[in-house]
Amino acid sequence: VEDLKxxxxxxxxxxxxxxxxxxxxxxxxxxVDHNLPPGIPPGLEGFKQISKLLTTAFSNLNGEIEDxxxxxxxVVTRSIFRGTHTGDFFGIPATxxxxxxxxxxxxRFEGGKVVEHWGLLNQMSLLMQLGAxxxxxxxx
Amino acid sequence: xxxxxxxxxxxKIEEAWDANAVDVLDQYFAPTFRSHSGVPxxxxxxxxxxxxxxxxFESFPDRKMTIExxxxxGDRVAVRTRMRGTxxxxxxxxxxxxxxxxxxxxxxxxxRLEDGKVVEHWGQNDVLTLMAQLGVAPPGGPQSG
Numbered sequence: 001v002e003d004l005k006x007x008x009x010x011x012x013x014x015x016x017x018x019x020x021x022x023x024x025x026x027x028x029x030x031x032v033d034h035n036l037p038p039g040i041p042p043g044l045e046g047f048k049q050i051s052k053l054l055t056t057a058f059s060n061l062n063g064e065i066e067d068x069x070x071x072x073x074x075v076v077t078r079s080i081f082r083g084t085h086t087g088d089f090f091g092i093p094a095t096x097x098x099x100x101x102x103x104x105x106x107x108r109f110e111g112g113k114v115v116e117h118w119g120l121l122n123q124m125s126l127l128m129q130l131g132a133x134x135x136x137x138x139x140x
Numbered sequence: 141x142x143x144x145x146x147x148x149x150x151x152k153i154e155e156a157w158d159a160n161a162v163d164v165l166d167q168y169f170a171p172t173f174r175s176h177s178g179v180p181x182x183x184x185x186x187x188x189x190x191x192x193x194x195x196x197f198e199s200f201p202d203r204k205m206t207i208e209x210x211x212x213x214g215d216r217v218a219v220r221t222r223m224r225g226t227x228x229x230x231x232x233x234x235x236x237x238x239x240x241x242x243x244x245x246x247x248x249x250x251x252r253l254e255d256g257k258v259v260e261h262w263g264q265n266d267v268l269t270l271m272a273q274l275g276v277a278p279p280g281g282p283q284s285g
Contacts, residue, residue: 035266076248118248120266
């Protein structure tokens with residue numbers, strides 16, 4: 001039985017390192033990301049752009065795996081992500097601040113490649129650690 | 141207790157939350173249960189989770205939850221859910237009045253069970269999507285000036 005956890009780990013390592021060479025062996029060309037950030041195209045190209053976006057915004061970026069659940073063709077990973085905010089992140093200029101935030105990701109494999117991804121992290125905690133304020137008044 | 145049995149217990153828990161049958165939940169949680177993702181200022185454990193759930197029902201009285209995926213290994217169960225509803229009661233935490241806006245939000249939870257009862261929980265909700273659907277500007281960035 002193929003170790004999908006090992007493949008999942010390699011996918012997140014490549015993503016956070018910003019080195020996506022060889023990623024086409026691990027992620028399908030038409031991968032569907034169900035939590036695609038605004039302005040990012042779908043598919044493998046989107047994966048590469050997210051990697052670039054993250055590694056431009058943050059240095060010393062890493063994910064420490066707290067838990068892994070494999071069930072059939074799906075791997076669930078709970079991680080603590082850490083990094084330093086040294087570049088523009090969705091309009092928030094570099095602050096030099098460090099952050100530590102929990103995220104839970106799910107990836108589904110077909111033929112050894114990721115074909116679907118769902119992922120959520122503690123968005124409010126991240127923004128507050130970067131110094132962004134609380135929610136503003138409603139627009140409408 | 142097998143991973144498949146744990147999966148069925150978590151399915152029953154999610155269905156009880158959805159049906160607002162909160163008394164049904166007590167049998168599935170150990171007295172020592174703690175959530176690592178509870179709402180600050182609320183009591184820890186199931187009591188706090190019930191308070192947060194009641195607030196959600198006030199905001200979205202027509203809310204409907206569906207289980208989109210459920211996965212288990214060993215003593216842990218991960219579940220991905222989707223909550224749909226309309227803002228009929230307002231969302232005080234973000235100072236949003238009732239505005240009828242439709243919301244459709246993904247959540248992911250991981251439960252750890254011992255002897256068929258939940259002892260730990262971790263969860264994440266898509267809060268930025270919720271804010272956008274409620275009509276709240278996200279914090280930070282050019283939008284908030």
